[in-house]
Amino acid sequence: MVTLGDLATRFGVEIRGDPSIELRRVASLESARPGDLTFVAQPKYLARLPQCRASAVIVSPKFADRAPSHLALVLAADPYLLYAKAAQWLHPEPEVVPGVHPSAVVLGEVDPSCTIGPNAVVEAGARIGARTVIGAGSVIGANSSVGSDCRIAANVTIYPGCVIGARVRIHSGAVIGADGFGFAWDGEEERWVKIPQIGRVLIGDDVEIGANTSIDRGALEDTVIEDGVILDNQIQIGHNCHVGAYTAMAGCVGVGGSTRIGRRCRLGGQVGIAGHVEICDDVTIMAGSGVMKSITKPGVYGAGIPLQPYEEWRRNFAYLRHLDAMAERIRRLEKRLAELADED
Amino acid sequence: MVTLGDLATRFGVEIRGDPSIELRRVASLESARPGDLTFVAQPKYLARLPQCRASAVIVSPKFADRAPSHLALVLAADPYLLYAKAAQWLHPEPEVVPGVHPSAVVLGEVDPSCTIGPNAVVEAGARIGARTVIGAGSVIGANSSVGSDCRIAANVTIYPGCVIGARVRIHSGAVIGADGFGFAWDGEEERWVKIPQIGRVLIGDDVEIGANTSIDRGALEDTVIEDGVILDNQIQIGHNCHVGAYTAMAGCVGVGGSTRIGRRCRLGGQVGIAGHVEICDDVTIMAGSGVMKSITKPGVYGAGIPLQPYEEWRRNFAYLRHLDAMAERIRRLEKRLAELADED
Amino acid sequence: MVTLGDLATRFGVEIRGDPSIELRRVASLESARPGDLTFVAQPKYLARLPQCRASAVIVSPKFADRAPSHLALVLAADPYLLYAKAAQWLHPEPEVVPGVHPSAVVLGEVDPSCTIGPNAVVEAGARIGARTVIGAGSVIGANSSVGSDCRIAANVTIYPGCVIGARVRIHSGAVIGADGFGFAWDGEEERWVKIPQIGRVLIGDDVEIGANTSIDRGALEDTVIEDGVILDNQIQIGHNCHVGAYTAMAGCVGVGGSTRIGRRCRLGGQVGIAGHVEICDDVTIMAGSGVMKSITKPGVYGAGIPLQPYEEWRRNFAYLRHLDAMAERIRRLEKRLAELADED
Structure with missing residues (x-):
């Protein structure tokens, strides 16, 4: 088990909250319970923080003020990266016995x-x-x-x-x-x-x-x-x-x-x-x-075709085999229209 | 070995033919021989029944009258499903010896x-x-x-x-x-x-x-x-x-x-x-x-592109990179045509 | 180790160069060193021959005259095929010990x-x-x-x-x-x-x-x-x-x-x-x-969509969902234009 203070020391990051808070594992925003460290990588997830039961949340300093006061914070410019490093630290590889x-x-x-x-x-x-x-x-x-x-x-x-x-x-x-x-x-x-x-x-x-x-x-x-x-x-x-x-x-x-x-x-x-x-x-x-x-x-x-309901796809994609014919019809229209305009 | 009558009893289905007919395995319409049970899941395969040598055929009651008289029939609303169940019954898993x-x-x-x-x-x-x-x-x-x-x-x-x-x-x-x-x-x-x-x-x-x-x-x-x-x-x-x-x-x-x-x-x-x-x-x-x-x-x-002979594909698909230009040309034609019509 | 002469005999091909030249392995045009056999399968690679250090090069008789004089040649109508066979010969499967x-x-x-x-x-x-x-x-x-x-x-x-x-x-x-x-x-x-x-x-x-x-x-x-x-x-x-x-x-x-x-x-x-x-x-x-x-x-x-820079792709492919609408607009334009022409 480590503490919030240990985390701050190890990764050189600022914290807001009691440094003696104990951290046992990483968890998602939704499933985190006391003892868990979680993170907010995108602002859209800030709205979920009031319900969050984690012991601490890694968050960008930009959004720190939007976090509710019941949560201890770990401030990191790239919360996802710090989460990755902290997860490695809290969840080390299982030890293997040589042999x-x-x-x-x-x-x-x-x-x-x-x-x-x-x-x-x-x-x-x-x-x-x-x-x-x-x-x-x-x-x-x-x-x-x-x-x-x-x-x-x-x-x-x-x-x-x-x-x-x-x-x-x-x-x-x-x-x-x-x-x-x-x-x-x-x-x-x-x-x-x-x-x-x-x-x-x-x-x-x-x-x-x-x-x-x-x-x-x-x-x-x-x-x-x-x-x-x-x-x-x-x-x-x-x-x-x-x-x-x-x-x-x-x-x-x-x-x-x-x-x-x-x-x-x-x-x-x-x-x-x-x-x-x-x-x-x-x-x-x-x-x-x-x-x-x-x-x-x-x-x-990129390349690739947008997904469509099958019936729409069938109607649309029939034309895929005839794009050259469509282009030719546009060319002919342009020509005829120019002629008509000239005739006027 | 089981009989047609056993099959009727086990799966609660109606049969037409001699209940003592013996069934040994399932087989496809084409390869079935005496002792085999086969099925017709789609009406288009009914035409193959006259040549079929199976001992019995699973068929929908709707099409039972179109089956030739030399074939014993098993009537099932969903012939493919009954075939699946009968195949499991006739071809049980090989027995395994614990250990x-x-x-x-x-x-x-x-x-x-x-x-x-x-x-x-x-x-x-x-x-x-x-x-x-x-x-x-x-x-x-x-x-x-x-x-x-x-x-x-x-x-x-x-x-x-x-x-x-x-x-x-x-x-x-x-x-x-x-x-x-x-x-x-x-x-x-x-x-x-x-x-x-x-x-x-x-x-x-x-x-x-x-x-x-x-x-x-x-x-x-x-x-x-x-x-x-x-x-x-x-x-x-x-x-x-x-x-x-x-x-x-x-x-x-x-x-x-x-x-x-x-x-x-x-x-x-x-x-x-x-x-x-x-x-x-x-x-x-x-x-x-x-x-x-x-x-x-x-x-x-669905999505996906219809297959074409390579030369046609090449001609057609050149336009795929220029659909926005094609759309713009159509817009311009529509505008010019409206102007022309107004001028008249 | 085999010689150029052995190669000529084994595969019944013509050579230009000293038949006693020794060949140890096959190699690419760029990495070949003395003792190596390489090949030119496409004319575009002929330009690399002056720098080539191979002991011999398999080349089509059509291009033999374009090869520099420092290189021994093996003439083959299908250089890639002869290379495959020669590679099998020079690099036999590792021997395996039965058991x-x-x-x-x-x-x-x-x-x-x-x-x-x-x-x-x-x-x-x-x-x-x-x-x-x-x-x-x-x-x-x-x-x-x-x-x-x-x-x-x-x-x-x-x-x-x-x-x-x-x-x-x-x-x-x-x-x-x-x-x-x-x-x-x-x-x-x-x-x-x-x-x-x-x-x-x-x-x-x-x-x-x-x-x-x-x-x-x-x-x-x-x-x-x-x-x-x-x-x-x-x-x-x-x-x-x-x-x-x-x-x-x-x-x-x-x-x-x-x-x-x-x-x-x-x-x-x-x-x-x-x-x-x-x-x-x-x-x-x-x-x-x-x-x-x-x-x-x-x-x-063939089928398949040409790759594009993402922004172009996005613009273009929006129209893929609307090809039927584009075709309909062309039809309407053609009709209106015919009417206009008639009116004149």
């Missing part, structure tokens, strides 16, 4: 401080860094390396020869380093000829990779995920891609092979990016958009 | 009637209900609970602290309870700060979860999947979502975090739903549509 | 030439063909069969009763044979009734299946993937589908149930195909397109 479960198969080199779960497999030549946890049933391929302080959840697969940095978190079902989708069409024999995928996957430090996400190994060069990238679930990253540091991708994004994405980009859910394109730094792409060409200018981009 | 395979690692509490497959892992504090089957290689996280009569296939992952109801079926590769995608951007240090995901996943009774589907745990509150929900493969459900009872989602749907979906909704394949929206009960959304706003009225909704 | 790892659980029948990885499970009645490799943690369901010379990566799941051909490669996280999404709605009890999925998955020879891809078993008939099909990652194939030989699907494609796709089709990333449609042979569908109806004519098809 290799007797059912695990360890043929590689594992630091004595590691935790290797039941039925996990560390293949020959693989190396696992200090304090890293490998979950039950996960397989670390031959000659791969996983850095220190990583959390590899259960049933993760890392193919041979991949390199994972420090403090990386990989969720269950994720597959790192499967073969890229590289085939040449043999027109004579009418069949696909597989191209060996001899590159690796290189993942930087502080990366998070979601459940059931796949990152393919390179064909000739390596697939690279730079430091601090965060990937949600069910994402597909093709071979030879390069994802710049601190880029974030929401769930179900698909990125074609050999595409280069800049730093600090943000891709919404189900975004699709074609292969062999380049996205510059600081690009945001709205959910569901398809990106077929390179983007050279930072900014926000 | 824990010696290669499994069981640290939690397992009912003696359970079947725990080879190399499965039940972590400490986890509890598995009566007659539940845990497939080979599956991992049930610490302090999770799985209800009675569940079928957890091979290589499923359930994270710690999740709660699964009774008669739930989870297919291989599914991941329940991975961390939600919660990060705060630290503008000063230019990096993402992870927000601990301390909620759980709560799954009701009679839920089916498809292969490689992911359901994230809540950030602060729980992610909830109510009774009778059916989820196809490759679906992503973000943290804090609430999915109402008997809602169905087809493959590859993605649902952003904190979204609330009502009861009896039906989402087509590859539908994407933004985070923080609400969909009321009884909403159907057509395949491929993106939902960016809340839906407050039951009904059928 | 069953002591931690594997083998209840089925395994050829003595197989390699069964740590903690893999071969259930009762399953059969594994000669020289096939089953990766760590993979589960081969009861009574399934896997042909000879297959490579089943780690953590793959094959359900009971499926049939896999020879030389098939399945990547980690893939799930073959999970239940199809078949349910009948019980309107009285307001719940879904599961339809037993009693079909199988049949996979031909020389098929490649990507990471985290799911192929469901048939409801009544079998789901069929013919010879030589290549599937990328995160793909969903519904029950009863039939995919024709040598068809290729890029990542994140979703195919609804009972759909029939012809031979040599090519589906771009994130394509969605509705259930119960038929796509004829030799159809190419552009990335991101939705296919709601059958396609009966070979060719290239």
